[in-house]
Amino acid sequence: xxxxxMIPILAFxxxxxxxxxxxxxCLKKAGYDSIVAADYVDERLGRDIAVSTEDLSxxxxxxxxxxxxxxxHRLNSRFGALNCRKIVKYHNITPPDFFFGYNKETxxxxxxxxxxxxxxxxxxxxxxxxSSYNKAELRKLGFGCDIEVLPILIPFEDYEKExxxxxxxxxxxxxxxxxxxxxxVPNKRQEDIIAAFHIYQKYYNPKSRLILIGNHELIPAYYExxxxxxxxxxxxxxxxAGHIKFSAILAYYKSADLFLCMSDHEGFCVPxxxxxxxxxPVVAKDTSAVGETLGxxxxxxxxxxxxxxxxxMNRLLTDEALREKVLLNQxxxxxxxxxxxxxxxxxxxxxxxxxxxx
Amino acid sequence: xxxxxVDKIMEEIREEIREKGMENNGPEFADVNLSEDFLKLPxxxxxxxxxxxxxxxxxxxxxxxxxxxxxNPVKRVVKKAIQKAVRMVVxxxxxxxxxxxxxxxxxxxxxxxxxxxxxxxxxxxxxxxxQIGQLRKENGYENN
Numbered sequence: 150x151x152x153x154x155m156i157p158i159l160a161f162x163x164x165x166x167x168x169x170x171x172x173x174x175c176l177k178k179a180g181y182d183s184i185v186a187a188d189y190v191d192e193r194l195g196r197d198i199a200v201s202t203e204d205l206s207x208x209x210x211x212x213x214x215x216x217x218x219x220x221x222h223r224l225n226s227r228f229g230a231l232n233c234r235k236i237v238k239y240h241n242i243t244p245p246d247f248f249f250g251y252n253k254e255t256x257x258x259x260x261x262x263x264x265x266x267x268x269x270x271x272x273x274x275x276x277x278x279x280s281s282y283n284k285a286e287l288r289k290l291g292f293g294c295d296i297e298v299l300p301i302l303i304p305f306e307d308y309e310k311e312x313x314x315x316x317x318x319x320x321x322x323x324x325x326x327x328x329x330x331x332x333x334v335p336n337k338r339q340e341d342i343i344a345a346f347h348i349y350q351k352y353y354n355p356k357s358r359l360i361l362i363g364n365h366e367l368i369p370a371y372y373e374x375x376x377x378x379x380x381x382x383x384x385x386x387x388x389x390a391g392h393i394k395f396s397a398i399l400a401y402y403k404s405a406d407l408f409l410c411m412s413d414h415e416g417f418c419v420p421x422x423x424x425x426x427x428x429x430p431v432v433a434k435d436t437s438a439v440g441e442t443l444g445x446x447x448x449x450x451x452x453x454x455x456x457x458x459x460x461x462m463n464r465l466l467t468d469e470a471l472r473e474k475v476l477l478n479q480x481x482x483x484x485x486x487x488x489x490x491x492x493x494x495x496x497x498x499x500x501x502x503x504x505x506x507x
Numbered sequence: 508x509x510x511x512x513v514d515k516i517m518e519e520i521r522e523e524i525r526e527k528g529m530e531n532n533g534p535e536f537a538d539v540n541l542s543e544d545f546l547k548l549p550x551x552x553x554x555x556x557x558x559x560x561x562x563x564x565x566x567x568x569x570x571x572x573x574x575x576x577x578x579n580p581v582k583r584v585v586k587k588a589i590q591k592a593v594r595m596v597v598x599x600x601x602x603x604x605x606x607x608x609x610x611x612x613x614x615x616x617x618x619x620x621x622x623x624x625x626x627x628x629x630x631x632x633x634x635x636x637x638q639i640g641q642l643r644k645e646n647g648y649e650n651n
Contacts, residue, residue: 377539461520464520478509
């Protein structure tokens, strides 16, 4: 019996891909015959990291496929048709509305994703969801099997690696550094981050910098709009860092004074935990799974009002007592995402499904 | 968890914004947004557009394969043979598509009726509100 972590696209530096790999490593460590299979693998991950799904004849009836579902893809229905035991791990499909006007292909992929997810609703014997928010969505899609909330496995030990020294030096110039990490896509509302930062810089702290870390090549019209927005606002020191190497990301987190998230749609939001790991206080808009992931820590904003957001940012950056309370809460919340704890939960479930007791 | 009274903090911040006269009066993101018009959903019900689309839909929903009845006799024979071969492959799909189209158009026709009934109800409500206002005035109640 093999356990196959199957995913349509194994992208570099992507939370869903990283989770698929982390689940695979956990299972392998526990002694399972575990492999990863993908339709497309980013060459930066190396060719041998996954088996190709071009030909699925390697899947045998006694195998278990854990399918990581997060987008529309032809592999979704091919997975549904496999003769094997099936588990779905649901990472959430972004509603297509966010991409209206920006990218037809992405809209089509999102619409297809929902249709394919509905098609898969009666196929798996079990499902995992990254969050209760994602679990509720699976129910709405018609999944009748047992669904367990299993947070994304984050290899926190990787964050202890050496940060990029050049970036550290560049950021250490006395500026207050505000960061957000996430793909530059409409549902993450980088325009609202820019609007809030603009007010913060204008009324509270001219010596400040906003760093937006994340791939900005996915939706060019959105990225160009954001750059134009920064230009017409006249905001200074807005950095679109792009899809950068891991050591540079570490350096930005280490240099950050505050993490600001105004996303409208998140199924989990790994960067919130990353900020917590680096002891960066978090201010985030309360939408989708954001509040659930923060679990009472950070400071939640009720809406995208940039004046209020800037005020909260300033309060957090100037009120030491408040900042300390927020950081204490974040450190406490982060314990709930301890890798060991989540791996134990995963192995307990897989053990009960396979009868192996590992 | 340490207790943080976020509501109190927000209230203090809003007070600060008022006192300092802080404003968010810069350009909006929508002013520079480069997104295109495709797939932008309309936000207001347009009765005339609905009528135009309904007339169009009720005229074109039937996608059944048509019989050839005119044209050069030799060409007609050839075309009929090709059509017969194509029908064998696609006819079941065409039948299903036509049935689907018919259901969709019927549903939209129903929605149009619902929209008209809602419009009539809305007008009735407006009329009743006006009457109530008049009665309140006549009976000496304050306009509130």
